[in-house]
Structures are given as structure tokens and as C-alpha cells.
Amino acid sequence: MIQVHAAAQRISRRTWPSRAWVQLGHPERGGRPATGEHWSNGQNAELADFLRTRRARLTPAEAGLPAGIGARRVPGLRREEVAQLAGVSADYYTRLEQGRHPNVSEAVLDAVARALRLDVDERAHLFDLARTRTRTARPQGGRPQPVQRVRSEVHRMLDVLNSVSPAFVANHRGDVLAANQLAKALITDWEALPYRERSFARFVLFDPAARELYRNWHEVAEIVVANLRLEAGRHPDDALLNELIGEAVVRVPEFSTWWDSHRVAQCAHGTQHFHHPVVGELTLNHETLALPADPDQTICIYTAEPGTASAQALALLASWSAPDAVRSDSASQAARPGTAIHPE
DSSP: OHHHHHHHHTSOGGGSOHHHHHHTTOGGGTTSOSSHHHHHHHHHHHHHHHHHHHHHTOOHHHHTOOOOSSOOSSSSOOHHHHHHHHTSOHHHHHHHHTTOOSOOOHHHHHHHHHHTTOOHHHHHHHHHHHHHTTSOOOOTTOSOOOOOOOOHHHHHHHHHHTTTOOEEEEOTTOBEEEEOHHHHHHTOOGGGSOGGGOBHHHHHHHOHHHHHHBTTHHHHHHHHHHHHHHHHHHOTTOHHHHHHHHHHHHHOTTHHHHHHTTOOOOOOEEEEEEEETTTEEEEEEEEEEEOTTSTTOEEEEEEOOTTSHHHHHHHHHHHHHOTTOOOOHHHHHHTSTTOOOOOO
16 A cells, blocks of 8 residues: 555545545545535546647647747647637636636537547546536445456357457456457456456456557557546546556656546447467457447447458467367467467
8 A cells, every 4th residue: 555655645636536545545645535615626626737838839830820939938739729629718728727617518628629629538537527616525435346357248249259259348448348258369368366366457457467458558558548548538537547646657657748648539430469378479450339328338349451460370379279179289389378279
């Protein structure tokens, strides 16, 4: 706990989810807020820092404004320039960015989002932070979160995909709720882990094997952190999510820099490069699809470009990991660390 406090203090209080300080028993907060005021102040700071970082990355030329006269003391746009672009007074925007405006209309937020050229995820995050500011903190240790179940139809879909595509179902924290055999062979066997560790985010950030598995680990991990920040805005009262973030502060050296950037993004799609201990090099595309009947569940599916060495390697991995497969001596040898089967 002391180690968590020391690491957390190295991060600006304004960039830390206020609820997480409570979960960690931060000494400056007395370990527990007495009222919703602490929560509101923390979210004011979150909103203020998010706006400042977005303003700093945008130049006058990119915003269609003249550069102005004289040197700029800060990078990016000035507050009055954002106010001009958003059609509000400079004083109004200043109070908003300083967290001193209690109620902001959606019209103003939409105008600010356009002025700062926020993308879809950033705009959603801005609205999440603004909505949360008006809420009162819930008492700590309220009702336990319900156990999430994956429907039998989704399990069948995972089984159907198993021969061609690794796939798994996860919630907003990255907890893996179900996975097919090929996904477990490609990434890790979550079912063999303690319940608390069955998480894609935890695997990527905390497991040393992930740094060996992903050739572009920094890119994958940074997206995971950006998604955690996005979900922290949507689920500010999630104790398990805040616990995960607090643990990452201590265990992941790069985490503080990534978190302080205020980058937000969904793990929607992308390309991942693997160095697999059994089949060697693979380059796979992944798509994350929402399950409309299960609002807090998404399915992540990996595919390989047809006719490529990666497609051959993935097919070989599917054959090797099949429950009824009879593995050759070479396959058994490849399963040992440091060896790999490579497709012809």
C-alpha cells in the first residue's frame, strides 16, 4: 500500500481518477470522501486537464486562425482562441477549463469539441466527464457488482470461429469473460489463471510474457491505457477499474506518461504483430464488435490476410491447439520456450 501511495504521488492529482485515490486510501484524501464534494472536485480537475491537453496539441494554423503577434508562452491555442472558435466568451471558457463552471450545456460542449477538433472517442469522453461532474459520489463499498454471464449463443459463436479466428469476449475493464481455444493458444489461457487475473488489460500491462508475445507491445499497451482512461470517464464509480489503474501506476514504468497524455481511444480495430512461441511470426488484424443484447460485452476477433505466411501460421496454431489434435514430436518440441514451428 505504501508503494502504491508513493507511485501515485508522482502523478499529478489532476490527472488521476478521483475515485481511485479513495480506493487506494490516499493520505491527502483521508482514505474516504465525506461527501460528494471530493468527487465533484476531482472530476472538475479531470475535465480541466483534458481540455488543456487537447488545446495544447492544436496550432492556430490547424484551427484556421492567424498565428498572432509575439511569442507564445504555451504550446497550442490560447484560451481566448478556443473561446472564439466555440462562440463563447473568454471568461466562460476559462472558468470551464479551470473547473469552475458547475453546469455546462450540451450545445457548449459540442461547440468546444468542434473547436478542439476532437475525434469521436474524445468527444464522448468530454461529455462523460461533464456529465459526471454533477453527480454525487456513491457510498464506498456499495452493492457488489453482478457477475457477468456470456450467453450460450455467444459461446457457440466462439466455437464456430475456433477453427479460423481467435476470439474472446470482454467487458469494459478488459476482463475476459469467454474465449475460444485458438484465442487462448494465441495469447494466454485465461481460464488457467486466478479469477482476478483473467483480463486482457492485465495480461498486456503486467505479464512479462506479453512484452515477448507482442512485437509492437508499446503500441498495444498504449491503446489499452487509452481505453482504460476512456472507460474511467464512463464508469467513474467502478472500484475494480480504479484498482487496476492504481496497480498499473506501481507496476508499469510507462503507464504514468501514457495516462498523463489524456489520450482516449477504443480498442476498436488495428494490427498486432506477434512473436508466438509455437508458430513464430504472425501479423493479425483485430476487430472489436459490440454485442447489442449485452451492453457491457464486446467480442474481439483476430484474422490473417488470406494467402500469407501469417494465415498459414494461424492455421497451424489452430491445428496444434485443437482439443483432439495428435501433436507430432516437432509440435511438442515447439511448445517449449525458445522454439517455434514455422510454416513452409
